[in-house]
Amino acid sequence: MEIGFLLISIIKIVAIIAYLYGLFWAMGHSSKWVKIGGVVLGFAIIQAALSVPIGGSTILNNFDSGLLFQACTMAMVALGLNLIYGFNGQFSLGQWGFYGIGAYTAADITFRWVNGDASGLFVVGIGVILGGIVIWLVGGFLRKYRRVPVLSSFTLYLVGSIIAGAVALFIGKSIAQGLVGMLGTAASPGPLNSPIAMQIVFFLAIVFAGIFAAEISFLFGLPVLSLGSDYFGIATLGFTIVVNVLMVNSDTILPFPEMKGGRGMIGIPKLTTWFWAFLFLLAVIVIMRNIIRSSHGRAILSVREDETAARAMGIDIASTKLFAFVLGSLFAGLGGAVYAHYIGFLSPGTFTFLVGFNPMIIVVFGGLGSMTGTVAASFGWIFFLEGLLRVLLSQMGTEAPTWRFVLYPIALLLLMLLRPQGLLGNIEWGFLKVALVKRTELAQEASETAASG
Amino acid sequence: MSTSEVKKNSSPVLRIEGLNKYFGGLRAVNDFSLEIPEGRIYGLIGPNGAGKTTVFNMVTGLYHPSSGEIDFMGENIVGLEPHEITRMGIGRTFQNIRIFPNLSVLDNVCIAYHPHAGYGVFDAVFRNPKFGEKEKELTERALDFLSIFKLDSICNETAKNLPYGEQRRLEIARALATNPKLLLLDEPAAGMNPGEIVRLMEYIHFIRERFDLTILLIEHQMRVVMGICEWITVMDFGEVIARGTPKDIQTNPRVIEAYLGKEASHVA
Numbered sequence: 001m002e003i004g005f006l007l008i009s010i011i012k013i014v015a016i017i018a019y020l021y022g023l024f025w026a027m028g029h030s031s032k033w034v035k036i037g038g039v040v041l042g043f044a045i046i047q048a049a050l051s052v053p054i055g056g057s058t059i060l061n062n063f064d065s066g067l068l069f070q071a072c073t074m075a076m077v078a079l080g081l082n083l084i085y086g087f088n089g090q091f092s093l094g095q096w097g098f099y100g101i102g103a104y105t106a107a108d109i110t111f112r113w114v115n116g117d118a119s120g121l122f123v124v125g126i127g128v129i130l131g132g133i134v135i136w137l138v139g140g141f142l143r144k145y146r147r148v149p150v151l152s153s154f155t156l157y158l159v160g161s162i163i164a165g166a167v168a169l170f171i172g173k174s175i176a177q178g179l180v181g182m183l184g185t186a187a188s189p190g191p192l193n194s195p196i197a198m199q200i201v202f203f204l205a206i207v208f209a210g211i212f213a214a215e216i217s218f219l220f221g222l223p224v225l226s227l228g229s230d231y232f233g234i235a236t237l238g239f240t241i242v243v244n245v246l247m248v249n250s251d252t253i254l255p256f257p258e259m260k261g262g263r264g265m266i267g268i269p270k271l272t273t274w275f276w277a278f279l280f281l282l283a284v285i286v287i288m289r290n291i292i293r294s295s296h297g298r299a300i301l302s303v304r305e306d307e308t309a310a311r312a313m314g315i316d317i318a319s320t321k322l323f324a325f326v327l328g329s330l331f332a333g334l335g336g337a338v339y340a341h342y343i344g345f346l347s348p349g350t351f352t353f354l355v356g357f358n359p360m361i362i363v364v365f366g367g368l369g370s371m372t373g374t375v376a377a378s379f380g381w382i383f384f385l386e387g388l389l390r391v392l393l394s395q396m397g398t399e400a401p402t403w404r405f406v407l408y409p410i411a412l413l414l415l416m417l418l419r420p421q422g423l424l425g426n427i428e429w430g431f432l433k434v435a436l437v438k439r440t441e442l443a444q445e446a447s448e449t450a451a452s453g
Numbered sequence: 454m455s456t457s458e459v460k461k462n463s464s465p466v467l468r469i470e471g472l473n474k475y476f477g478g479l480r481a482v483n484d485f486s487l488e489i490p491e492g493r494i495y496g497l498i499g500p501n502g503a504g505k506t507t508v509f510n511m512v513t514g515l516y517h518p519s520s521g522e523i524d525f526m527g528e529n530i531v532g533l534e535p536h537e538i539t540r541m542g543i544g545r546t547f548q549n550i551r552i553f554p555n556l557s558v559l560d561n562v563c564i565a566y567h568p569h570a571g572y573g574v575f576d577a578v579f580r581n582p583k584f585g586e587k588e589k590e591l592t593e594r595a596l597d598f599l600s601i602f603k604l605d606s607i608c609n610e611t612a613k614n615l616p617y618g619e620q621r622r623l624e625i626a627r628a629l630a631t632n633p634k635l636l637l638l639d640e641p642a643a644g645m646n647p648g649e650i651v652r653l654m655e656y657i658h659f660i661r662e663r664f665d666l667t668i669l670l671i672e673h674q675m676r677v678v679m680g681i682c683e684w685i686t687v688m689d690f691g692e693v694i695a696r697g698t699p700k701d702i703q704t705n706p707r708v709i710e711a712y713l714g715k716e717a718s719h720v721a
Contacts, residue, residue: 294577295570
């Protein structure tokens, strides 16, 4: 019995890794049709395994689908952290806080929507758009003046954002007032609460929650990124703790009674399907890969490699660091938003800083600066920790959870001793590979004439 | 040098006046001044700890001077950020090589082109035609550039795996890729054998002509200094103790004293 479970779990991990390899290979293929076909097939395989019953049960049962969604969200968060830590070299423990912000923001939007209140969507939506505009305007204004102290510019951004937030609150609430009839109540949903409208709202909620997390990270990162790397790590740890405390007190010191503070938020519509999880994970992977393999990505890497040399190359390291940090937090926010809607329940316990080390562990486990490693490790880690061990150790009764956290750090220790560069080092698969340069004949000739002339 | 004779009359590329730098109570640089006309190779020498690299760091903006003026092409650059100074046209190399070790040789040079990449983040995310065009152009430019330094055949190599001499060459190539008017070389010949030094000197002459550069270099290898510098400034304990042509410097008693001690200067 136990051996059977073990085998099945190992087969699942191997299958997932093979699946990822195939997916990345197809996405990196030169033919457009193979790319599209690969993505569609990649989606369809898992979708079929989740929904088509074979002999009474599906290949991936409910438990597995939960793990799958968790792995997808974890991959998004970890990719964001890899961008900040692995590619940009800034040791951040704040990723979990942005994950929490994304989760609670998106959950609040959809929760309010199903309960006949459109204010969540409109306030956050208008807020992030106005906030973005304000940040853009203030940035343009500050560029005209040299050497504005970082705290002064931070104050300016903060005041601008607060004004934007207040305006959004006012406009959003008045728009929402007009939509009350269209939404109906939870008991008798109105026309705007149809399943299709719900999917659109869900999509918007994820995007807005991600951008909201990104804007918070911009405001937070602006002063904090000027600290040296260790101090930055401590400051971001503080951020995660502050976010967690705010969650615990969301119904008392924050005006969100529906979040129910430490008791946890219940009744979030369970809208996350494989389609959304797959879509957003893919989007995060593609965006990150496209940025890393561009001039902006090289600038991010150069800051990790040698800050002084990067400055001497004309790289504005302050804005490069901020860019990587904001982008990483955007991914975390998106991941959180997807996560919030899969289980329908959010508890502040999920977002304590101790759990917040998980993405850090995954990033180091998979290999700093390897996107493939991070994605593979996210899936492997969830199936290892949650799937394999829970199934195995359930034979041991109530002591199982304790033993799980003995075996798992031992596995980590062994990995760090045997492969300090992480499971995959800096190996990348297919789509994520670095393109090697092959000179064309023409360029060769051109350079020869240039060299001699 | 006929070419540099012509340029002699134009305004100085770099003019430093009354430059001071204190680290707490320590005077690292005291009342330093220097003027470099266009197209020249100037040398800055002195015993270890004389403050030469500190001067470089102030010119490139890594340190802010305690007081004094630094004009580059007639513009005051004191207080600018290092990346702004680089974009204005001052390139530099470092005493201990500072290439980007885990990146490829090509990427090392491409990073220098980043301020002129010509496409935004959104172009990169959506991989639109503009991105492809600019990125191809940038890569071609970098490869052409590497071929001048005979590094193009190893452009996919990770930089840290290169032998020492090639790392030095890569660092100079990378500094030149920022398209400088003034190049600061901090001990380019450190750790090189005599054969490599001869080649380095040829290189410095070659890049000066080819890229129309003005060069200021710090060096301990007297062969290099005396061989290629047209004018030398000698520092000791943060102060300028002598200026002149290589010939003058070789016989200057204060310089000999600084390098070899008082006794030796009597003998000389």
